[in-house]
Amino acid sequence: MACSSNNTAAAAIATAHERRTADFHPTVWADFFLTHVFSDQETVNGWNAGIEALKENVKAMLSAPTPEKLRLIDVVERLGIGYHFEEEIEEQLQEIHHHPNNNIDEDLFTIALRFRLLRQHGYNVPSDVFKRFQNEEGEETFNKEELGRSDDVEGMMSLYEAGYLRMQGETILDEAIVFTTAQLAKYSEELAAAAGEHQNGLLMKRVARVLKRPLRKAVDRHEQLFFISVYEQTEGHDPILLKLAKLSWNSLQHLYQQELRSITRWWIDLDFATKLSFARDRLIEIYFWAVGAMWEPKFSTSRYVLSKLTMLVSVVDDIYDVHGTIDELEIFTTAVEKWDTSMKDFPNYMKIFFGALIDALDEVDAITTGEGRPYCLEYGKQTEKNQMRAYITEARWFAKGEVPKIEEYRRVGVYSCGYPLLAYSALCGLGDKAPKEAFDWLLAFPKIMGAVADHCRLMDDIVSHEFEQKRGHVASSVECYMNQHDVSRDEAVNALNRMVEDDWKVINEECLLINRPVFVCREVISMFVGLAKVMEVLYKDFDSYTFSNTSTMDMITALLVTPMDVVPN
Template sequence: MALSIKPLFASYNPPNAPKRIPKATNSDHFSQNPLPSARKLNIAHDHTLPLPLKHHNYRSKHDADKIHSQHAQKLKEVKDVLNKAGEDPLEGLYMIDAIQRLGIDYHFQEEIETILQRQNMISSACGYNEINNQPYETALRFRLLRQDGYYVSSALFNNFKDKERKFKSSLVGDIKGLIGLYEASQLSIEGEDILDEAGEFSRQYLTEWATHLDHQQAILITDTLKNPHHKSQARFTTKNIQTNIQGTNEWINVVQELAQIDSNMVHEIHQKEIHQILKWWKDLGLANELKFARDQPLKWYMWPMACLTDPILSEQRVELTKPLALLYIIDDIFDVRGTLDELKHFTEVVNRWELDAAEQLPDYMKICFKALYDITNEICYKVYKKHGWNPLESLKKTWARLCNAFLIEAQWLAHGIFPKTEEYLKNALISTGVHMVLVHTFFFLGQGITNETVDLLDDVPGIISSTAKILRLWDDLGSAKDENQDGRDGSYLKCYMKEHCGSSIKDTREHIISMISDEWKCLNKECLYSYPFPASFKNVSLNAARMVPLMYNYDDNHRLPSLEEHMKSLLIGGVVTQQNELTIVSQMKAEG
């Protein structure tokens, strides 16, 4: 049965406020007009999951207190050891690398920054190449400093070339050095040919070594080539790094012990967030009302979980899942359900952002726009109350641009048009949804919100556009459609082959892979010179790009086995009740 939108919202008018709103008072717009709940959609049937409506206690209070006490003790031990290790130039680098690979570096930002500042000062004074001439240590210092925003010239790697300007033959047998070179090459920016050479040189010989070494060493090399640290999610690869930790036994054990306790605690946080999201999704009722659309809240949650890695950002992860859910629903409306005329009308309504205009839409579009309108206003209210800034105009604009981009793609498909590759990618910057998601994330984080940064976000800056291109090109590399869709999607591969007659699929795929590499260089540069955006936003953009291969690595059965395996290891871990585990497993099966 169709729902009427107007009665639910007639009493609320979105504030036509300036971008910057004064601090909240009793007379401000939001306090006068409390936002209506988005949880008013009719629920025809109960959710199929055994979903608990109350949070469960994962441990007794005694057990929880004991775990937190152990965690605090290990945290203190690691900080003490890190401060001591930082006095040794190499040991400090080894320990920072291990902490980052284990995904616990958020505990030690001040200590890490102090060590890297000291490293940068010493390296600068010595010209970056006189401290240590060992390939691995030089590459590690370069990588850690660049990752933290310090510009270090790649020219230092010329020290490992011979008179003929080729990498020295002695490097071929230095497996550790080759790994360091390959990892460092992942931070290259445009024009750094020497890093490209280092990456290709190290990749070639590491690939050869992998066929001649014992099983454990071969796995280490293969994993390095497949998942270089800079382009991977730490918490998704921690199981594979134990043999890749360099340093002394003085601190390795205590760091690993902390990482294990920390992992269990983070698991528990994520599991609680999942229950909040599943309850929100169930109460919203869109899965029942719009049965043609995807019903994959766990998969949607993986994006916020991967992009917002600090456990303290629990509220932000839950809130970001909501616009992500709407993104997938609206994508399905454009891809598998709506007629071209319906899509035009829907896009007009989103651009106008008026409830009255939605009355002429088909019922399923009314329901979707109502949810979009309501959830967006709720988000604006929360951001305003927490950060003193009303993002309504920015969020309305991002949704309008997204639907405009979806409509362009729908028109291309309806009329059999293959756009030029440049036009296709320009539209894809928006249609991927990356811009919409990162704009929401920026406001959720609440750091560095100024007129300047908001205006830059509206213009799709490079730190967003590069991530969007990486996602679009990665997705288009695969020929598979998403697992539960019957609609059609455009493809850069098809557009390129149409535009370049005679190009083979193999050549086109190689061209796309090269483009992805180039966009990573652009993203690296944007993150190195990310002003005026804060480091927290830079990290979110990087994490989104790092997540792309996992989210779009389809197999021949149109499934995502790597993602499914990581979901199991990350979400079904730590200390949980049997009921909680069954809930998550049931949802994973439903989404599979």
């Protein structure tokens, strides 16, 4: 079949989503991905051939000596082509880390960029590199006269981005975020007044984007799309990098479409739309979640496993929250604890769900055992048990009308949020990069797992607790904090937002190479950061997962449907 035009594909998915929203028919959008052919194989082969032809040029750029090496690495990664050059980039960053340039004449932009790139890649760079930009000794504020010049917007954005790699106790980076936020807001007003000039307009877009969401909290794939559009309009951009970025975007998008087609067949065959009509249909959103957390091609199996198991988590979440009686839930939880597959005392809807869960885990077992990792299934069962224990605890609280203390709620919430299961799913797809020791480490609930899961639970509660309370739900962290500390909703939300920022500081610290066990590969760490980033995009101001007929559809269309136009040679 011929490749659909961009406009046709976008219009088709919009129509499918409108039908699903209007009719509440769970398979409409999924069926669209199953039946729609986006690109013919000849076109895809052309993209891949173009990628291979350009990669050698970029490898040569990365290995050549240049004072602009840091900027080149940053552009390559932000264009979404860094996965082609992981070894080359790592080699360059190791050299930069081991032989730092202590030139006191370096500007703010360069110092902040080096700091951010090295920390993003796990190097323990001290934050005191920014002390030279502060006021006299004893004052932990940045020098407004020196740094507040209107012509150094790039430097201010660079410092702003670096600030979000902060860890506990790094007050200099806390202050950097406060200072740069104010300065960038001022620059935004100045740029708006002079937006008639093209490059000023581009810079204004970038400043607005940064203030909305720093890179550390942005879904990589989403930001790559934005950066490609800006880079293309920037004077002096490299046409080789731009073309490679567009070809890579299209090639990866085609891979996503193939993965989603396979997952969709499974979902439609389950026919939960008919059998379990009370459950939310969020297959496409969950796959978007998987892409958001792990977008590179090497994560293909992880995305596949994560999408299936997380879709089932979404269903069982609705079983515990809105459909099952407390007696039914007690029976179900006990059966899962024993892994009793007879299901003799289950109501029919629970038999349907548990049967699907067993089949999904059996498929994961077949995949991992075929790779020589027969131990993965038992970890999956244990993770599911932990999830159900958390669910039944919350169901008992709700049945009794009990509002737990915030500390107790958070201890349970890190499991009920589902992120431990998502992390397990990701490890299952990493082959020999996730040995048995990595699963033991994950099951022991390392600090990074706790921080990412707590971040997920709190962000979800902050934006969705009012809706959840209306439909009948256990008290969220918002109600728990209000009840325990006798404060208003706004005061509780402010306190929870501070906890979210503390979680980010723990995540940043745990990403450092010095804190990573030898059997935990960088892909696992990348996955954790990716999961936190997805929460920032979907739950920052609004529950865009439950109510996905909003900006979520636009993001899904851009990431999964519409290819980029590439100028031929």
